[in-house]
Amino acid sequence: MEALKVSNLCKTYVVNKRQNNVLRNINLTINEGEMVGVMGPSGSGKTTLLYTVSGMDGATAGKVDFLGKDLTALSSNEMSDLRLEGMGFVFQQMYMLKNLSVYDNIILPAYQSKAGKSRAGRKMINDRAGLLMQKLGISEIADNDVNEVSGGQLQRACICRSMINSPKIIFADEPTGALNKQNSIEVMEELNRINGEGTSILLVTHDMKVASKCERVLYIEDGDIREDISLGKRAGAGEDRERERKLNDWLIKLGW
Numbered sequence: 001m002e003a004l005k006v007s008n009l010c011k012t013y014v015v016n017k018r019q020n021n022v023l024r025n026i027n028l029t030i031n032e033g034e035m036v037g038v039m040g041p042s043g044s045g046k047t048t049l050l051y052t053v054s055g056m057d058g059a060t061a062g063k064v065d066f067l068g069k070d071l072t073a074l075s076s077n078e079m080s081d082l083r084l085e086g087m088g089f090v091f092q093q094m095y096m097l098k099n100l101s102v103y104d105n106i107i108l109p110a111y112q113s114k115a116g117k118s119r120a121g122r123k124m125i126n127d128r129a130g131l132l133m134q135k136l137g138i139s140e141i142a143d144n145d146v147n148e149v150s151g152g153q154l155q156r157a158c159i160c161r162s163m164i165n166s167p168k169i170i171f172a173d174e175p176t177g178a179l180n181k182q183n184s185i186e187v188m189e190e191l192n193r194i195n196g197e198g199t200s201i202l203l204v205t206h207d208m209k210v211a212s213k214c215e216r217v218l219y220i221e222d223g224d225i226r227e228d229i230s231l232g233k234r235a236g237a238g239e240d241r242e243r244e245r246k247l248n249d250w251l252i253k254l255g256w
């Protein structure tokens with residue numbers, strides 16, 4: 001089944017009376033449980049695509065169906081409810097709140113959701129946060145302020161937060177952008193694992209190694225999906241070299 005179906009999506013920005021057609025007629029389907037990477041030159045529209053298909057920003061034209069609902073037809077309240085319940089975000093700009101602990105940042109979106117309104121719901125959220133933090137290896141920093149942890153720990157906390165409402169899909173913008181090599185590998189292992197449990201993932205990256213861990217990679221150029229490549233589900237680290245080689249050859253052909 002399709003988690004996300006994007007039809008004829010266009011996004012135009014007007015700056016100083018000049019039109020910038022950033023997304024031009026994008027058609028894209030992400031199936032449930034699929035992990036898709038988006039690559040392309042700087043300024044080609046990757047981040048705009050992520051914002052527009054997740055309803056964080058409005059579309060100029062076209063349609064985005066998320067689990068059968070047309071996002072472009074929802075009111076802003078309906079949209080924020082749907083985002084809260086069904087989507088997770090790992091965006092670099094979405095900083096954690098500095099006056100809260102790592103743990104409180106993680107549970108915040110869940111406390112704002114329907115489940116957070118009841119005592120039993122809050123207990124479930126707390127249990128889930130504990131489990132997620134344990135799985136991502138950050139239990140020991142639960143009570144730290146967000147400025148007392150490393151970049152890798154913070155990114156793992158962002159992933160916990162994006163997972164707290166058990167979303168159908170996670171949108172990630174350069175999830176490894178600020179990380180060193182080892183942290184980057186660990187974060188990708190986590191995203192692969194989460195995806196293996198059934199969550200769809202759409203991620204933007206400049207890093208070929210990161211993209212090679214996705215099942216499918218799209219190449220966007222001038223606001224249009226020029227081509228995509230299917231790499232299949234990643235079974236483990238043993239396949240990485242071959243996947244990287246395949247992706248690299250493809251990117252070279254595209255002039256990346």
Ligand SMILES: Nc1ncnc2c1ncn2[C@@H]1O[C@H](COP(=O)(O)OP(=O)(O)OP(=O)(O)O)[C@@H](O)[C@H]1O
Binds near residue numbers: 043047
């Ligand atoms: N809020 C905005 N208002 C006006 N123009 C914008 C806005 N956001 C993005 N743009 C323009 O849209 C184009 C695409 O930007 P976008 O950030 O989507 O590209 P990108 O492929 O993610 O780039 P990068 O790889 O450098 O992050 C750029 O020309 C940018 O200047």
